[in-house]
Amino acid sequence: MEHTEKDSSRRKFIKSGLIAAATFSIVPRHVLGGKNFLAPSDKLYVAGIGTGGKGYSNLKNIYNSEKAVISHLCDVDDRRSAKTREEHPKAKYYQDWRELFDKDHKKFDAVCVSTPDHNHAVIALGAMQLKKHVFVEKPLTHDIYEARVLKDAAKKYKVITQMGNQGASNDGLRKMQEWFEAGVLGDIHTVYCWTDRPVWPQGIPWSTNKAQIPKELNWDLWLGTAQYRDYVDKVVPFNWRGWWDFGTGALGDMGCHLLDAPCSVLHLQSPSQVEASVGTVYVDEFKRGYFPESCPPSSHVILTFNETPRNKTKLKLHWMDGGIKPERPEELDANDNFGGGNGALFIGTKGKMMCGTYNENPRLIPLSRNAEVNVPETKKRVEGSTGGHYKQWVEASIAGFGKGEVSSPFETAAALTESLLIANLAIRAHDVEVLQNGKKTFPGRNIKLIWDDANMRVTNFDEVNQFVKREYREGFKLL
Template identity: 65%
Template sequence: MTEEKKDLGTGSSRRNFIKTTALAAAGFMIVPRHVLGGRGFLAPSDRLMVAAVGAGGKGQSNIANIYKGGKSEIAFLCDVDDRRAAASVKAFPKAKYYRDYREMLDKDGKNLDAVVVSTPDHNHAMIAMAAMQLGKHVYVEKPLSHDIYEARKLTEAANRYQVVTQMGNQGSSGDGVRQLQDWIDAGVIGKVENVYCWTDRPSWPQGVLWPSTNGEIPKELDWDLWLGSAPYKPFIDKLVPFNWRGWWDYGTGAIGDMGCHLVEPPFRVLGLDTPIDVQCSVGSIYVDEFKRGYFPDSCPPSSHVIMTFEKTKKTKGNLQIHWMDGGIKPARPEELLPNEPFGANGVLFEGTKGKMMCDVYGANPRLLPLTKNAEDRTKKRTERVPGGVDGHYWQWAEAAIAGYGKMKLSSPFEIAGPLTETLLIANLAIRGTDVQKPKENGKGFSYPGRDIKLLWDKQNLRVTNFDDVNQFVKREYRQGWSLGV
């Protein structure tokens, strides 16, 4: 029996079916949601009953924004850290509180319609998958997953289980990226030749060794549940709630954090798919006068990644996107005057007829030189999302109420999945620079992944010319944790 058939034919779904049949026979006119059951079913007059896994930090803002749309009830809160969840617990006092999402889905899965996942990256996929397999709509914070394999499986699962999905890159619903689309479609800058994306992140430690001194686990934190799918390690100070981003076991570095906001505009408006090859250079931390530090557990302090994409109708030929983090930026465009701001985070499109820029989230789109913007008369042809960036949350809730396939979304997994894969393929190149092998003469080590271009096989999810990095395509989960596929 397949997993899909098992979900549909046994357990709570079967019990709900029996209850529904009995009530119908008795002549009931109004049937509660938990009796109706069904995959993604929602009574038209109902509000969306939402469960939040990760209720603090970004989770707090996610559920607050979803609630502000007026169509959702925050019915369940789940967090492994009571300190982080405190503000949401206060804001939604009627919500039932859990620490373990598995217990929540097991006990109250029949009473909820949708799940918002706002945990660290390494636990995104297994929580989202568990919810989708119960027929629940999901909103997952960016990046969609920690591993390429997970992103592919989530994309497939969204279609298989026919649930409404959205990734938390809210800029994809903004007016800015739609203005960029209008300019591209109208040929204002011609065919695009190169794109540059840059960020001042990381704003957390990277290029460091795991601390040798263990910390004391706060009584409000369940450390084992926080680790989830990741290998067991003793608790260290300052890892939670934010510095986990710089460690490969939990985070995806600067490109995982900001790439969904900066690479997304060119990925969308140029109609790109995952890259065909990727190469990079990374910043160094020197441990002595002659040798670069070796920190395989931690992302580097800075990187410059070049991703090559196959030609589309909007590009001159195969396109290169340059990703730069750690404060590295491309050269200022000649069209910018000396004192006109270039921005700490941004995107630059170079076309055959001109250039255009935007900030993070696709905000503040502008043609270069800036004087062109006052003269621009390009018609708005790309449909805007009501509410713009804020509408990203409301759009998902309304689509979930309408049902699978009834409404268009800005970042469903069919779009968010390939975008996430793209960013994680870039991370293969970054991680490959720390692949260490003993030299043949036995004196020291070599780093064969530092000076090569990785060739990507999309269908088989593997690098074809440097097998050492394929171990990072699909990691091994800690015993007791599973993606469920």
């Protein structure tokens, strides 16, 4: 067949168009045509802040969605970031997230925050102010005030948000919701959540042995919003969890995974009262240790939630850590497995149920009921269950605000986080010194704290409100 000059020109036009399309497909989506533009081959360009440990696994799961590009990496510790940088060699690397935001914010669409707890809020808010979608590792924030700020910011800036409590996407959670809504359990009056954490040191003094800072670690940047203190060995990369300046203890580590079930099934908002007892450390035969900078080795906290239109009875939610577990349900046979190191037990007016970490393996009690009870599936499952938590956020971010669905948006993640941080107020109240008649006393140890949700404060022990909103180090601010 003879090809005319017109045919040749047409082929050149199509070829140039395909090249142009391929070129644009590797550019962040917001560059293509505004924030509402969606190309068929669109990818989400993600900046990862905190790239070792949980940061590594978060970014790996985001990348494995096959719809994300890890375009930027940021970590204060070059040792921790090495593996992630090796797997994403084209990603531009920074140590300071503020420099990343300042220089390259036009080159990515979303941010994954996997730093220690005390820096979550300031980084996440900075990203949202740049209109970036945000994934934040649990707990959402270090302080109650910060949770309120992030919740409001997500709505204000119209971005897709997700907290890293992966069990919120688990099929088991939806099964428990269906049981409750079908009336299988009646109204829930008692919930127990327990964990074998901490698996790091707690109830100890900060070391007086100042250590040399590793050359790969920017200690000042690692401290971030926290007040300055000298570096000591083994705080990085994991043992920071046991220090109130940086972490939120066992509640912060596992609370978002275990309290998620009662909060989601019952639509809990804010507790009205909280009380706690804590384990003690003895420095010698006669003297109990007093280490207010460190979380206690174990605790038992009781949160009281008022009745709601969904659950028409007051609810007592027990949190137990340090290996403490509730009494074994009498309906279980002697050899029936009553959970593992982590779990949750619901006690209702008509029945009981329990589950494991990430809301996995939900079971009615006695176990024979699981074969007898059959309720229809009314809740949409997340593709991939727990593992789909990341892909869900990626796809919702690509779709844009109001067009996708996520399991743990800041709207609900903030309420869950606030509950566990209110529980921490009762734990921290034990170590608050008050001078009375010239003597040091600890009046927070033997009382129940009354929580005023509207005004975000404890009404009957003002000294503990210092932990609702902490003072940031100079150079950092939230608003």
